[in-house]
Amino acid sequence: MKKNKISKEWIKRQRKDIYVKKSKLEGFRSRAVYKLQEINNKYKILKNGFSVIDLGAAPGSWSQFTIEKYKNCKLLSIDLEEMEPIGNSFQIVGDFNKESSKEKIINYFKHKVDLVMSDMAVNTTGNKNLDSVVTGELCLEALRFAKDQLKQNGFFVSKIFMGSTFKEIVSEAKLTFRETNIYKPPSSRKESKESFIICKKLR
Ligand SMILES: C[S@@+](CC[C@H](N)C(=O)[O-])C[C@H]1O[C@@H](n2cnc3c(N)ncnc32)[C@H](O)[C@@H]1O
Numbered sequence: 001m002k003k004n005k006i007s008k009e010w011i012k013r014q015r016k017d018i019y020v021k022k023s024k025l026e027g028f029r030s031r032a033v034y035k036l037q038e039i040n041n042k043y044k045i046l047k048n049g050f051s052v053i054d055l056g057a058a059p060g061s062w063s064q065f066t067i068e069k070y071k072n073c074k075l076l077s078i079d080l081e082e083m084e085p086i087g088n089s090f091q092i093v094g095d096f097n098k099e100s101s102k103e104k105i106i107n108y109f110k111h112k113v114d115l116v117m118s119d120m121a122v123n124t125t126g127n128k129n130l131d132s133v134v135t136g137e138l139c140l141e142a143l144r145f146a147k148d149q150l151k152q153n154g155f156f157v158s159k160i161f162m163g164s165t166f167k168e169i170v171s172e173a174k175l176t177f178r179e180t181n182i183y184k185p186p187s188s189r190k191e192s193k194e195s196f197i198i199c200k201k202l203r
Contacts, residue, residue, distance in 0.1 A: 019187050033061035038185035043198045045155045051113035056120030058083040116146035118158040136165025147176050156199040173199050
C-alpha cells in the first residue's frame with residue numbers, strides 16, 4: 001500500500017519536473033544529465049579525447065552526454081542493469097564492488113584515465129539513513145579505485161549523501177586529492193540529501 005502511494009507520488013512529480021521534460025525534448029535518457037552538465041560547467045571535468053569511467057551508468061545519460069558532446073573520448077560504463085548501447089563506448093553489466101568487475105575495467109584501459117565519475121546509488125529502501133550509508137560505501141569504493149586508476153591531474157566526481165559517512169568520505173578525499181569540492185547542482189532535487197564531491201589532482 002505504502003509502495004503504491006510512493007510510486008503514484010513519483011509519477012506525479014516526474015510529470016511536473018522541468019528537467020524530466022527537458023531531457024525528453026533533448027533526447028537524453030534521464031534528468032540526471034543536467035547534474036553532470038552543471039558540474040561540468042562549473043569544474044570543467046570533461047575534454048575531447050579523455051578516457052572516462054562511468055560507474056553506475058544506467059540508463060546512460062552521463063555516458064550519452066560524454067560521447068555526444070566530446071570527441072574521441074574512450075568511455076567505459078558499468079551498471080548492475082543492462083542499458084542500450086551508446087556510440088562506441090564499452091559497457092559492463094555487473095557489480096562494481098566485485099574484484100572481477102574492477103579487473104575488467106583495468107584490462108580494458110591498460111592505462112591511467114582522466115576521469116572517474118560515479119552516480120552509483122542503491123535502490124531506495126525508504127530508510128534514508130540506510131540509503132545514505134550504503135551509497136556512501138559505494139562512493140568510498142569508487143574513490144579508492146580512482147586513486148589507483150587516475151592520471152596525476154585526473155578528476156574524480158561522485159554522488160555523496162549528507163549523512164553519517166559524509167565526513168569520512170570528505171577527509172579521505174582530502175588526503176587523496178589536492179582539490180576537493182562539494183557541490184549540489186541546481187537540478188538536484190532540493191528535498192534530496194544528494195550532493196556531489198569533485199576532486200582533482202592526486203597527491
Ligand atoms: C542514479 S542512477 C545513475 C543514472 C546515470 N548517471 C544516468 O545518467 O543515467 C544509479 C545507478 O547506480 C547503479 N548501481 C548501484 N549500485 C551499483 C553497483 N554496485 N555496481 C554498479 N552499478 C550500481 C544502479 O543500478 C543505478 O542504475
